[in-house]
Amino acid sequence: MEILGKKRKGGVSWAELEENCISTILSFTTVKDVCSLAAVCSSWRFAADTNLRIWVDDxxxxxxxxxxxxxxxxxxxxxxxxxxxxxxxxxxxxxxxxxxxxxxxxxxxxxxxxxxxxxxxxxxxxxxxxxxxxxxxxxxxxxxxxxxxxxxxxxxxxxxxxxxxxxxxxxxxxxxxxxxxxxxxxxxxxxxxxxxxxxxxxxxxxxxxxxxxxxxxxxxxxxxxxxxxxxxxxxxxxxxxxxxx
Structure with a gap:
């Protein structure tokens, strides 16, 4: 998960992506992936909370x-x-x-x-x-x-x-x-x-x-x-x- 905060040469880091871009990416992943990503990155967690509206039932x-x-x-x-x-x-x-x-x-x-x-x-x-x-x-x-x-x-x-x-x-x-x-x-x-x-x-x-x-x-x-x-x-x-x- 360390790659979330890193920037490749000539590109942008995950943290710099627009919220709508993150939401689009999340829509192509599994729910397990979404929960894992949201747990380690605040911007991904915000996108998941405000757009996909999913959670694990207790x-x-x-x-x-x-x-x-x-x-x-x-x-x-x-x-x-x-x-x-x-x-x-x-x-x-x-x-x-x-x-x-x-x-x-x-x-x-x-x-x-x-x-x-x-x-x-x-x-x-x-x-x-x-x-x-x-x-x-x-x-x-x-x-x-x-x-x-x-x-x-x-x-x-x-x-x-x-x-x-x-x-x-x-x-x-x-x-x-x-x-x-x-x-x-x-x-x-x-x-x-x-x-x-x-x-x-x-x-x-x-x-x-x-x-x-x-x-x-x-x-x-x-x-x-x-x-x-x-x-x-x-x-x-x-x-x-x-x-x-």
């Missing part, structure tokens, strides 16, 4: 990951009329996404599973919260008379292509979704002391990749495309992929 010893809101696909997320990017002291990241209002709520992403640990059972969770005047309280729908609130659908497409779906009503987190003709199970959730809610969108088992196989991917989403009412004041922090305990 309970299982397996790799976990977080994808910040900035790295998610958010429909109309780049239009300040609908979404804004805000700093919050209770977030892990520099900015979180705050929904002003939309009719069509759709947040999703794909993940290359090469950064994760093989032979591991994972859960995928959306970390979000709602304000008092959000869709969860029904203010806008009742004000404009645009019908009943419908549930938000959480989904995960596993590496084998199988889709898992569940749902929650954000106006009443305990309301059953099975009795409303939608046929979904109730999305598991937990809430921390700051009000952030962790919705478990699904689970998957990551098998060992065979030499002849391509990269394994998962896809995950949180959406409500019922355009009979507006959605507002929902905060999106990140998506967490962690080994199941």
């Amino acid at each position: 309970f299982t010893g397996r790799i976990a990951s977080m994808i910040p809101a900035r790295d998610l696909y958010i429909v109309w997320g780049d239009d300040s009329s609908y979404w804004e990017w805000v700093r919050r002291d209770d977030s892990r990241f520099e900015h979180v996404a705050r929904l002003r209002y939309v009719w069509w709520f759709d947040v999703w992403q794909r993940l290359n599973c090469n950064i994760l640990s093989p032979n591991t059972h994972y859960t995928v969770s959306f970390i979000v919260r709602m304000d008092k005047n959000s869709v969860g309280y029904g203010n806008l729908s009742s004000r404009y008379g645009y019908g009943h609130l419908s549930s938000f659908i959480f989904s995960v497409v596993r590496p084998d292509g199988v889709r898992m779906e569940s749902a929650r009503f954000l106006d009443d987190l305990e309301k059953s979704v099975e009795t409303h003709g939608q046929g979904f199970s109730l999305t598991p959730l937990s809430q921390d002391e700051n009000g952030w809610i962790e919705f478990v969108a699904g689970e998957f088992f990551l098998e060992e990749q065979r030499p002849c196989e391509g990269a394994k991917e998962i896809e995950f989403s949180m959406k409500n495309i019922d355009c009979t009412f507006t959605k507002s004041d929902i905060w999106v922090d990140c998506v967490k992929i962690e080994p199941k305990h």
Whole structure:
């Protein structure tokens, strides 16, 4: 590891590389390499912490990951009329996404599973919260008379292509979704002391990749495309992929 601080003739040392260059290099290495490099060089550790968002889970010893809101696909997320990017002291990241209002709520992403640990059972969770005047309280729908609130659908497409779906009503987190003709199970959730809610969108088992196989991917989403009412004041922090305990 001593080479990290040395400079070759006519070149630059590892420590002089730009953060985005380091992040690109790290993306082509294994998670084990990333953890080793981050342990011996502060600039590599910073790049790993702020861009790849990976760590070793203390309970299982397996790799976990977080994808910040900035790295998610958010429909109309780049239009300040609908979404804004805000700093919050209770977030892990520099900015979180705050929904002003939309009719069509759709947040999703794909993940290359090469950064994760093989032979591991994972859960995928959306970390979000709602304000008092959000869709969860029904203010806008009742004000404009645009019908009943419908549930938000959480989904995960596993590496084998199988889709898992569940749902929650954000106006009443305990309301059953099975009795409303939608046929979904109730999305598991937990809430921390700051009000952030962790919705478990699904689970998957990551098998060992065979030499002849391509990269394994998962896809995950949180959406409500019922355009009979507006959605507002929902905060999106990140998506967490962690080994199941």
